[in-house]
Amino acid sequence: MSAASTRVLDTARTGRGMVWVIAVMLFLTVLATASGIGTARATGAIGVRLGGRATVQIAAADPAQREQEAAAVAATLAGVAGIEQVRVVPRAEITQLLAPWLGGDAADVDLPIPAMVDLTLADTASAGRVRRVLATAAPGARLDLHSAALAPVRSFLAVLSALGLALVAMMLAATAFVVVLAARAGLEAHRGTIEVMHMLGATDVQVARLFQRRLSRDAALGAAVGGVAGLVTVALLGMQASALGSELLGSVTLGTLGWAVLMAMPFAFVALAATVARRAVVRSLGRML
Known part of the structure; x- marks a missing residue:
């Protein structure tokens, strides 16, 4: 019954626009995460490199x-x-x-x-x-501390890092909201089918599992598209920044841990979509039936 029910649910493509929404959301989230990690590492690098540097001027x-x-x-x-x-x-x-x-x-x-x-x-x-x-x-000599001169730059980079983290949080919240809307739209499109499944003995949890499976596939497809596009874009931007030869831009790197976080994000998006879809469907079924 599970395979047959899945095919019935898949006959209506309502909510499949979620694939492209997830792709766009993940693409932007990857860029925001890379920006936050890169600027945070650059802030630390500036502190390490210039924290103990000073210049004496004699005029x-x-x-x-x-x-x-x-x-x-x-x-x-x-x-x-x-x-x-x-x-x-x-x-x-x-x-x-x-x-x-x-x-x-x-x-x-x-x-x-x-x-x-x-x-x-x-x-x-x-x-x-x-x-x-x-x-x-x-x-008559004057002592200039490099750390003091670049304090505004470090503060600006810290603000950019915080902004990147805030954008990631907002993207995750928006993604969860999109999944909820897609789940509710699917329930409305398949209301008659769900009623028949209940009469045949299917429980809310079983129906929710079917919707979770379908929405998870959609999220996985969107995550694959958005994740690959985001990672490629970040890699190209990193290569261009390194080619400029700027010490400041050269310190905006992700490191091994940063790349690991970016590569784990598509899987995190799929897990988020599956969890939110299941809860949204169970709650909606409780109100509908």
Whole structure:
């Protein structure tokens, strides 16, 4: 009776638009999840890479004095506890960084470019020791912490991660709602058949199982289409981001765990659809009959 009942229920295609709705929902959910995971990992990567980085700027008017002060500051800071690495940034390197904005003028020897000393700090407490040393050794020098400069970027990425998680939750809720509507539409389309099945001794649970099986097949088809499209899109976007050569965009990666989560999402959608369909049908049958 189960196979025959399934064929009878499948004769009406009411609600099969759910296949494409599920596909679109899963596609968008995969993109939102990838965005949330990627930005969360990028936020952590920025903190690890730049949390202990700092730069000392020396803006003396005389170029020779700038170079002498930079060398003296580097030698002094090299002996300070908590400073792991000290490096005087060559003028050629600074010129190369300024070239996109200044063009050929960046190489002008008369251009008053501050001398810079890059530092790698062991912890946040080291910044206070550096400031105290600079106040004595080079009163005109300025200490810039990279973490402070990029704090707004980290906050923005954190907001994007939270937004991605919120979108995933809304997509799951919308998917459950679509499944409920499809289940109710199927019940209305097959009301006469269900009544005959009840007269033949079928229970609400048996009828619900048939609808669950049919809706699960529809959800599986939609999940396959949307899942493949979403994973391919995420992979292509990742390749393009890596090809740009940007340090910030290059840190927006998913990692092994992130890809595992994305690949598990189609199965999660099918399980969600099957569970919601069964409960919706049982409740609706209780009201109908």
